[in-house]
Amino acid sequence: xxxxxxxxxxxxxxxxxxxxxxxxxxxxxxxxxxxxxxxxxxxxxxxxxxxxxxxxxxxxxxxxxxxxxxxxxxxxxxxxxxxxxxxxxxxxxxxxxxxxxxxxxxxxxxxxxxxxxxxxxxxxxxxxxxxxxxxxxxxxxxxxxxxxxxxxxxxxxxxxxxxxxxxx
Amino acid sequence: xxxxxxxxxxxxxxxxxxxxxxxxxxxxxxxxxxxxxxxxxxxxxxxxxxxxxxxxxxxxxxxxxxxxxxxxxxxxxxxxxxxxxxxxxxxxxxxxxxxxxxxxxxxxxxxxxxxxxxxxxxxxxxxxxxxxxxxxxxxxxxxxxxxxxxxxxxxxxxxxxxxxxxxxxxxxxxxxxxxxxxxxxxxxxxxxxxxxxxxxxxxxxxxxxxxxxxxxxxxxxxxxxxxxxxxxxxxxxxxxxxxxxxxxxxxxxxxxxxxxxxxxxxxxxxxxxxxxxxxxxxxxxxx
Numbered sequence: 088x089x090x091x092x093x094x095x096x097x098x099x100x101x102x103x104x105x106x107x108x109x110x111x112x113x114x115x116x117x118x119x120x121x122x123x124x125x126x127x128x129x130x131x132x133x134x135x136x137x138x139x140x141x142x143x144x145x146x147x148x149x150x151x152x153x154x155x156x157x158x159x160x161x162x163x164x165x166x167x168x169x170x171x172x173x174x175x176x177x178x179x180x181x182x183x184x185x186x187x188x189x190x191x192x193x194x195x196x197x198x199x200x201x202x203x204x205x206x207x208x209x210x211x212x213x214x215x216x217x218x219x220x221x222x223x224x225x226x227x228x229x230x231x232x233x234x235x236x237x238x239x240x241x242x243x244x245x246x247x248x249x250x251x252x253x254x255x
Numbered sequence: 256x257x258x259x260x261x262x263x264x265x266x267x268x269x270x271x272x273x274x275x276x277x278x279x280x281x282x283x284x285x286x287x288x289x290x291x292x293x294x295x296x297x298x299x300x301x302x303x304x305x306x307x308x309x310x311x312x313x314x315x316x317x318x319x320x321x322x323x324x325x326x327x328x329x330x331x332x333x334x335x336x337x338x339x340x341x342x343x344x345x346x347x348x349x350x351x352x353x354x355x356x357x358x359x360x361x362x363x364x365x366x367x368x369x370x371x372x373x374x375x376x377x378x379x380x381x382x383x384x385x386x387x388x389x390x391x392x393x394x395x396x397x398x399x400x401x402x403x404x405x406x407x408x409x410x411x412x413x414x415x416x417x418x419x420x421x422x423x424x425x426x427x428x429x430x431x432x433x434x435x436x437x438x439x440x441x442x443x444x445x446x447x448x449x450x451x452x453x454x455x456x457x458x459x460x461x462x463x464x465x466x467x468x469x470x471x472x473x474x475x476x477x478x479x480x481x482x483x484x485x486x487x488x489x490x491x492x493x494x495x496x497x498x499x500x501x502x503x504x505x506x507x508x509x510x511x512x513x514x515x516x517x518x519x520x521x522x523x524x525x526x527x528x529x530x531x532x533x534x535x536x537x538x539x540x541x542x
């Protein structure tokens with residue numbers, strides 16, 4: 088059930104930005120749902136699992152997009168790592184802190200995508216990059232109060248509950 | 256014993272991992288034909304889901320567009336209504352101007368022409384109001400002293416005499432109609448043989464007998480004067496107010512005075528005063 092739900096959420100994270108959020112975009116800016124989901128997963132898993140989920144999610148997105156294979160794999164792995172690291176230090180029950188964390192981690196992830204894109208030969212003006220990074224981070228942060236309480240409860244007590252072999 | 260961490264090994268691993276990822280990103284760029292069976296499978300598997308969601312979203316957006324764009328639509332609606340009002344007003348003004356132009360053309364072509372009238376300068380004017388009281392038969396034209404109009408200037412229409420200016424403001428002038436008993440016109444009746452009989456045309460709309468709603472014209476003659484129904488009544492040009500030979504009306508009926516000395520000719524005016532909209536004011540200044 089847990090893996091099935093995560094798979095469905097992964098697929099929805101791939102589908103929704105191009106469909107539903109096409110209508111809810113702000114000046115062309117849509118949220119990065121897969122990055123948001125990766126952050127949530129990393130916050131509720133151990134380090135190795137977090138990075139594994141990040142790599143998997145990134146690879147899925149890379150294949151789904153069909154270009155720059157490795158860009159999202161690397162980015163989401165780093166995002167998962169950073170999220171895990173921050174969640175270890177910040178109280179994850181605090182939704183305000185989580186919102187800020189999502190903004191921060193998304194910004195790091197988007198900056199990484201931007202730099203990797205520049206490395207891949209894309210020529211984006213810095214102003215556009217800044218606008219996109221801030222916009223996507225803000226949008227992801229806005230979604231936290233709506234999505235996080237449910238996801239967190241599910242990860243702690245519900246169907247998504249993670250049962251590690253060894254207690255932290 | 257604490258487990259030793261091979262930092263160099265990890266660093267080398269990360270370096271090659273990064274290098275591999277960067278090479279992969281470079282090799283699978285936008286302009287490369289990278290075979291992507293996993294992506295193709297994902298796309299084909301998810302597209303049946305994506306399509307209805309997008310369609311559904313489109314339908315919601317189209318059907319609720321008026322709600323999201325309500326303020327814009329409202330502003331547009333207000334602007335359009337103002338525009339419609341303005342255009343309607345412009346259209347009415349244009350139509351009025353066209354109709355007035357047609358009437359002036361008709362007026363200018365003239366149902367009557369006489370050499371006396373051609374000597375004078377004429378100014379076209381529109382009727383802007385009629386006397387709101389029942390005391391006088393007057394109307395107001397949109398020309399005044401700024402246009403050189405003076406009191407006692409005659410006013411003519413397409414068919415004949417209308418009256419004279421009795422009051423002038425800078426932009427308007429009040430015209431006393433010949434129907435009103437206060438205005439009298441020296442006239443002559445020209446019979447079928449061409450001979451003329453002089454007299455005074457007087458309106459029947461009098462200050463003392465205002466019960467008759469419509470004014471009319473009448474003219475007194477001696478019993479032996481040769482005046483018959485159908486004869487044309489023209490201005491005589493005596494008195495200095497009206498130029499000569501402006502048509503006034505036609506003799507409609509002759510009534511004999513009970514004393515047997517006089518007869519009264521009831522004159523049907525040529526001008527339809529009720530539908531009058533345009534007129535010419537004849538400037539008598541210096542003539």
